[in-house]
Amino acid sequence: MNRFWGFLFFLVPVGGVATFAAAPYFNIWLPRDISEHGHAIDHLFFFILWLTGVVFIVTELVLFYFMWKYDAKANKKPAKFTHGSHSLEVVWTIVPAVTLLFIAIYQMDAWASAKMRPPLIPGTEEMISPTVEVTGRQFNWDFRYPGPDNELYTQDDIFRTDGKLYLPVGEKVLLRITSADVLHSFFLPNMRIKQDVVPGMEQSMWFKAKEKGGYDIVCAELCGWGHYKMKGRVFFLSRAEFDEKLEAMRLEQNTMRVAALDEED
């Protein structure tokens, strides 16, 4: 009966491996990556997954082995106590420390390219001008496009509050992101990029999408009771379509006439 508990511990690594193996078939895996930069993030994810996974399985199997072999009912020899092994302690401190140091250095480039190297105007140290300003508020994402003069915070800015963000595909885009009230986090799962937005703090986010289409925007920082439904949709369009869309939105904002009333039905 006591070996039963040892056996349960054995099921843990078995169950763990089975879950990860089966997950893609149930569509519980990474969302489709459509970004230029995303492969670096995914690569890091898999690297750490394999590294920690192998260590985990080995550790669990060793644990199971000891529970099975030295089970009290089957093993009558008295336990031998030791005062510890200094060299063992050194080894199992140094090895994980080196591994962690390795991971820390290995990921620096991915982090820097997402957070520290904004797209610059060629030949200068200046950031390219933002394509849109995203403001998170409880519980909606509001967008402000710079308008024809390509400068934010001027009178021709275009405001959209319907949660639909339009961006050009195949280009590096810079987003200004901020919050109107509390912490939110602007998360684009299919771009593998997210950033907490802090009220009063001017932050930027940059990426390049490789495919057209509509993808999710979700809030990734608990912001209140509506956090779960603080969704938006980002649409990547070709540059020409994007310019057309901006013009259509600009015209809509300048509407001064009532739309033609529907025919009587």
Next chain:
Amino acid sequence: MLAIAAAITLAVGCSQSEPPPFRLNMVEMVSQETSDDYQQEIADVLGALFGTPDEPVALEETGLDANMLARSAGPAWSDEKGVQRGLYRKHCVHCHGISGDGRGPTGRFLNPYPRDYRQGVFKFKGTYTANRPTTDDLHAILNNGIPGTAMPAFSLLPNSSVESLVEYVKYLSMRGQLETALISYVYDELGEDDDGGRIPLDPAADPEQREIVLELLAEIVEDWEAAEQRTIAPDESQIPSDDRTPEEIVASVAKGQQLYHGKEANCYTCHGPTALGDGQQNEWDEWQKVQQKFLEETNRLAKSIQERASQDDQDESSEARLEEDKQTLAKRQEVVDTFYPIRHAIPRNLRQAFYRGGQRRLDIFWRISAGIAGTPMPGSGPASPGATANLSDEEIWNLVDYVMSLPYEPPSRSQEAIVPNKDEIF
């Protein structure tokens, strides 16, 4: 262990909770001294005409679409095809309440409070001040949300869902308006009959009452239907052209500034001389005013009871009246205890660059022309088609130009802080 857990589950059962009922408009009921019997009868009449939150009734007289109502009503679930049902309860009820009274569980934590539909008054619409909003107006609010408030945008829902929700909002609004009309009807017309007994409200049994109730409903429905034709269409000849020169725009803005500080529009009295919304701040919007008046009346009654109770020489009828008043006070106090903190209507800070009721020039035109229904913001345009107005359309467009230029004036632009590590901050 598992066996015990299974046994407990079977014993307790898996029953669903009771379907929620509509709540009565207690402010109206108590302020018009509707007795408990009449309260029940009014609830019954409303139940017969409008149904329950789970099973709405769309009488032909209301012109509402029963299918659309059915999609919004009831518990939230999705069917085999994945079509979402119970939309109101999924998306709206936690703020706007089961009866559309703006008192859902999360309502009290919001500033501004969620809209109470029961008066049929909606702030952001394109119709004349006294008219209801059109279906398109409500649809636009649902699609764009209201930035600056907790109202999110629902444009990511299928269009049919948004339409269904709009229909349900109108349904709740008509129901609330009829409730108030019935309360007044009972107070004004019913009461005691010749033998001193109470005349019950029972339209099912009394054809005259039935006719009157249906008439009250018809008036309400007519208002809603008429609104569809009441969108303010700016006069074509006075709409600024799309290709104005910069000088023309500057001139228009200057004219708008004059009007802003002038006596016909009086904008500065509320919005402040610098348009920060720091003019007078002592008024209430309609929804808060009702509560404020109720509260003041209750306090007056309490004071009067206190004064009378301290008097020694009371005759029998005074004593009886005092007892009655004490009971009334208790009922009123119950209602007052449910109020959220009453807030003044603070005039909008016009230097913020975004607007609650829509970002289009036409939206700003509508706000200035028709004001904002339910709030102290008055309309400066005609109150109905063809009526005389304080300002002409052209002058209103001047004001639109001025207002929309305010956020970009030098005083509106914040000074950039010069921090030592500015170059390192992204």
